[in-house]
Structure formats: C-alpha cells, structure tokens
Amino acid sequence: MGKIRQRLYVIGALIVLSIVSLVPRNAKQRVIDAGTGRMKDTTVRRLPINLGLDLQGGIHLALEVDQSKGPIPDCADAIQRAERVVRTRIDEFGTTEPVVQIQGRCRLIVELAGERDPGRAKGVIQRTAFLEFRITDMKNEFKDALPQMDAALRKAGIKSRAAAPSAVAQLFGGDTSKAGRDSAADANAPGVLSSLLFQGQLPGEFLVPEEQWPLVDSLVQRPDVRSAMPRGIELRWGAQSESRGARAYRALYAVESRPIITGEELVKAVARRDPVTNGSIVAFQLSRRGARIFSQETARHIGHYMAIILDGRVQGQPPVIRSQIGANGQIELGTKPLQEASDLALVLRAGALPAPLTIVEERTIGPSLGADSIRDGVRAGVVGVVLVIVIMVGYYRMSGALAVAALTLYCLFTMAGLAAFGFTLTLPGLAGFVLSIGIAVDANVLIFERIREELVHGKSLRLAVDDGFLHAMNAIVDSNVSTALTALILYAVGTGPVQGFAITLIIGIAASMISAIFVVKTLFLIWLYRRPDMVTLSI
C-alpha cells in the first residue's frame, strides 16, 4: 500500500503542477480605444497558452534590406539598424507583445498577433527613419505654462484622477510642488496635469509614472491644452521606460520645435571606449554642410542639453553640449556600459543611413479565420477522443476505462506542458494534439495485449500485470523514441506552424509516457489492492 501511496503523491503533485500552470491569469492586451483612436492597454483574464498567429489572427512579416536600387554592402548592419527603428515604433502596433527579431544574418521577422490592419502595420514598419537633434526647454517655458493647461483642463471638467502622486512628488524635489501650489491658488485640488509630472534631472525633463503615461499622452494631445503650449516648444516622449526606485517612469521632454540638425547630415557614428577616462563614448562625424550648421548652433547652446530624437522618441538622456562642435563630435556616456553606447550609435546610424526594407514573406490571418480554426480543431479533437474512448472501453472494458482516465490526465499534462514552457499552440499543433490522442493509447494497447498474453500463459493476475508492463516497455520506448526523433528534426528544420506541430508531438510523447505507463500502472495497483479476490481481469 505504501508503494501505491507514493505513486499517488507523485500523480497528485503532477496534477497540482499542471493545474497551477493552467490557471487563467491576467494578460495585457493592447486595443484601439474607440473614443480617441489611440492604443490603450487593457487587462484580460485568459488561459496562459500562447496561441500562434494562425489561431489568433495576426500578421507575420519577413523583411530584408531592399537591394533593388543598388547593392548594400553590409546587410547585417543595415538589418540591425532597421530592427532598432522598428523597435522604437513598437507602440504604434496594435498588439501588446510584437515579436521583432533578426533571423539569420540579414532578415528581420516581425510578428504582430491580433493586428487587424496589415496595411497600416506594413506602413509603420517600412516608413523611413527620421533622426533629429533638438535643444531641450532650457527656459522652463513649458513648466511655466502648466498652470494654464491645468486651468484649461479644469474648465473642460477633467478632475484629477491621480490622488497619490503628491506624496511621491516630494521625493523628487520641490519643483512640482511649486507648480502644484500655483494652481492651488485657483482651486483647492492640485492641477490635473501638473500632479502627474515630476521634474527630472535636467531642464525640460519630466517623469511620468509608467501606468499614467497613456493618460498624460491623451491630456497633452487635447486641443485646449495644446493651445496653452508655449510657442516653439513641443513635447516628446522617451523611448523606453526607466525605473527609479521601485516604480517605472516614462520620461517626457519639452524640446524646441526646431531641430538644430537632422540625420541627413550625419555621416557615421561608432561606439568606443575613451582611452583616457575609459568611459563609453559615441563618436560621430557630420557632413561638411552639417558641420557648418552644427558649429554655429553648438556655439549658441553651450551648457544646454540636446535631445536625440529618432522617429519622435527621445533616445537616452539628452547629453549636455560642452563646447562648440564641428565635423567630429562625441557623446560621452561616462560609466555606462559600452553596450548602451553601441545602441546609441546604432540609433544615430539608423537615422543617418535609412535601410529601405522589402517584404519577402507575408502571412496574414484574419481573427475570424483563427477562431474558426480553433472551433473546428476542438470539435475534431472531441470527436476523436470520443471515438478513442468507445474503442478502448468497448474492447478492454474496465482496463480500457482506466486507460481513458489516464487519457484525460494526458490531455491535462500536454496542455500544462505547453503553458509551462511557454510554447505556442498553432493550427498544425492542434492537429498534432488530436493525432497524438490516437497514438497515446498505443502504449496502453501494447501493455494490455501483453497482459492478456501473460494471462493466456497461465500466470496469476498480479504477475501477469507486472510482467505485462515490464515486457511491453521495450517496444514502447523504442517506438516512442523513433517518433520523438522525427519530431525533433521537424522542430530543428521547420518554421512557425510546423515547429508548433513538432512541439505538441514531443510534449505529447512525454505526457503519454507518464500517463500511459505510470498512471495506468498505479490505477491497476489500486484496482488489484481493492479486489484481492479477483479471479478474472476485465481486460
């Protein structure tokens, strides 16, 4: 009995693990807000199984550098620039977790699950990158205009929804509280907008809590707020969120609307270490025309901060201009890792040398087709399972029923395996799953036939069961290894949907080994323990 109990513990642990990995959890989903037409994040509860593009609907693009208008010498560098550019535009896509990755050397893969407008997505990806340098709002004109903006918002009847931040504002220095006090003169409540902005480390830099930035963005886009914006000043968001302490913030920069120079004038940019200070630097070189403009501009702006803006997003923290700069300049990143300098150099090159992309492969699946596929696949699966149950129980009676019980665990384990390892379920994967249900009982069939043979040879029930399991093992292991090997090859060589098929097959084989051998053996042991007087086995 102790042996049975141990086995039950193992099975119980496996079931608990499987259920835990399958508990629906919150997932962020990016949807288009009906009111403003902009993207916003919503949270939905769903099963933690990743659906492939073919089931979820979405767009898969493979892009290469367009060489039709003349060859591009270093396609690997060009595709890296392109990847950097596409990443900065990630927020424009209609999905939460777009996949942007370089495949091989010179190919870029972009996968947008749930994207409904392929034309728009392609436009976003293929748009030429635009790089510009702009001086930040050194005179704090934007901050001085904040009370007017708050007043405009109050007039429009928008109340402050963020109650807590005023306490946090204290932590980040007093400037915001001053803005808050100004507006407090008009009303008791702090200003809607100013209460959401915290002064950053340099003039024109503000920090917005990450979860508030869609709200702030929608506020500053309002026409009444824009009309209160000082002349010659524009707002630009930082490219990435940054963490200060325990919270994540998004930087908002007030910058001059006139760029001092654009990417067209940039000739090259490389990251390296400063031999003297050992700090990371990005060295850049400007064209002759660019050098003329830049030296004039930098002479006027010594001590000012210069925001590097790629596609409307400020990249990194704006560096300060120390002296007049001509054709050759460098951006010092101090003790920051060289990786960050390489990234900034890549941004500069991306803006300087646009890499036109051509689509070499496109797959778009409409969301309704994906939903149809899931429905049809599940229906086929249910019918398949029912047929298997009828065959197994009809032929093997009680033993067949035990195998069917193990089959439900098999389904649970396979699903949990997909969820736990974060694999993606595709349409061929769904077919593979249905197919593997038919194959999964093979191990049980082998075992049961073996037990029958042992019984025919006149062995006692208990011995026949033990020997049946033992003698069937060779065949089971051999046959499953051969299937797993072909599945592994499919995974190694295949792409997307086919890999999904291979993965379900491999997980299915592993799960069927556990359920068909270990679980069924345990059920048999319990059965024999409960009915020690049994003379004929229902098999």
Added chain:
Amino acid sequence: MIRLFANASYDFIKWRRWAFSLTGAIMLIGVGFLATRGINYSIEFTGGTLMQVETHKKVETGVIRAALDNVGLNGAEIQTFGSDTSYVIRARLAHSAGTTDETSSQAVATAVGRALDQSVGAGQYTVSRTEAVGPKVGRELQGKALLAILLSFVVTLVYLAFRFEWRFGLAAVVATAHDVVATVAFISVMHLEVSLIVVGAVLTVVGYSLNDTIIIFDRVRENLRKYRRQNLYEILNLSINETLPRSVLTHGTTIATTIALLILAGEVIRPFAWVMTFGIFTGTFSSIYIAAPVLLWIEKRWPGEDARGARVFGSRSPAAPFAPATPTSSPSPRAPQPAR
C-alpha cells in the same frame, strides 16, 4: 473479453509476392501521375501569393476569374474553399508573367485586391488570409524540407543501427522508404497541395511507420531468442500474428482521430489529415509486407552467424535485451551498400 485475432496464425509472408505486385502497381500509377502532373507545390515553396476571401454572397468563380484576367493575373488559380462564399486565389510566381523579384508577390496581392473590388465590389468581401512569399524564401523552404526528410532518414538509420542489428535497420529503412514513395504517389494522385504542413505529415508518417515496424521487429528479436528451433520465416509469421491485435487496436484509434481531423478540422488541415490517414494504411502494410520479407531476403543473401539465418544480439540475459551492437556484428556504415 473481446479478442480480435486471438491465436491468429495467418501465413502473411506467403503472400509477399502478391503484396509486392500490388504495391508495385500502385506505385507505378503514382509515378505515372508524378511524371504527367507533377506535384502541386504550395506557394510556400514556389513563391507567390495566396489569398483567401470570404464574400458576403455567392459569386461565380468565372466572374472573379474574368476580373483577375483583367488586372493581368492570367496564371492565377481560383477555387472555392470549403463553402460557397469562400474562395482561394493562388498566383504562383512561376506562372505570373515576367517579373520575379522579391516585391512582385506583394504587387500581386494588391492586384488581386483590385480585381475583387471590380468583380465582387468593395466592402462586399473580407480577406481572411494572405500569404505572399518571395522566390528566395520559397527556395530556402524547399531546401529546408528536403533537409528535414534526408535528416530523418539518417537519424532513423543511426538509431536503428544502435538499437537493432543492421539487417533489421536496413529492412526498416527500406519499408520506410516505401512509405515515403507511396505517400508521395498518393499526394500526386489526389493532387493534394504540398505545403510545409504536408511535409510535416510525411515525416510523421515516417515516424509512425517506423514505430509500427519496430513493434514487430521487437517481437521478432524476442521470438528468435525464445524459439530456437523455428526458422526465420516461421518466426516472422508468428511475430506478425502475435502483434496483430495491437496493430488493429492502435491503428483503429489513430485512424479514428485522423478521420475526425479529415472531416471536422477544416480545409487548412485537410491535406495533412489525408496524408496521415493514408500513411497509417501504408505504414501498417509496409511493416508486414515490406519490412518482414525484406528482412527474410537480407538473411538469405547475407546469412547471419547462426544456423537459422538470423543473428540476434549476443548471449546476454533476456532481462537486458538491449545490448549495443558489437563492432563486428554491426557494420552499419556499410549498410546502405546492399540496397543498391
């Protein structure tokens, strides 16, 4: 207790010549189809554009065809897909006139859109699936599919050489090769579209058929040890008969699921389900009628070291039957030679 084929003792091997003729005839038909009609590669392999369109009401394919001709897509195929209001339009790069650069598959998609606006009317249809594959990607995928099939053969051979003796391995590989040829013939006769998923199905058939052969050979190996007096002919028949109930049951459950897929799982999966369903039949057939007779034939040609013309692994205890092949008895690098 229901027992199918209990204590069966059919003389399977006796019918081997008939079986060879039957499969030979089927393959001949298949090769004939292959030679005349070729293989219907999907646009994944040829490069080109596929669009699946759902119209709001039924439209004659002729109307769409005329509109496609109108925008210059003369080589485009159009067919209904599962229902009356669902169409698939395929334009392969090889068939579309002239330009085969990387952008043309995109241009075709736009042209199809124009043709549909003309024939069906803008807003009267939705494009539910688009696949546009450039020629370069198509060529790469072709290479990958070939590589996958070749790799699976090599890995199979190595695995069998490791687990069984080379004679068994060779027989299993011949049976598996038979399955691949038969499946390709079937694909050609049925004019199924060969996509990556179908290649996946062929590889799964390889795994499944091998699985089936291994089950029988496993029993052959065991019986060779157990019955020292019988000759290989008898042992093969005995083993096939002993595993017959298992074969019927397992193939029964697997066929049940593939037929469920075939009928219910929708149009995209259907070619996959066809190949799998056929593959189960040919896999079963080849395990009995190709693998076993070939093993017999190999033993006649290159007799093993014991009198019955079959070598089993050394005299290890039956409890540990999986001894690795000893160097003298497994010249697996030479294994492909006798196949010529």
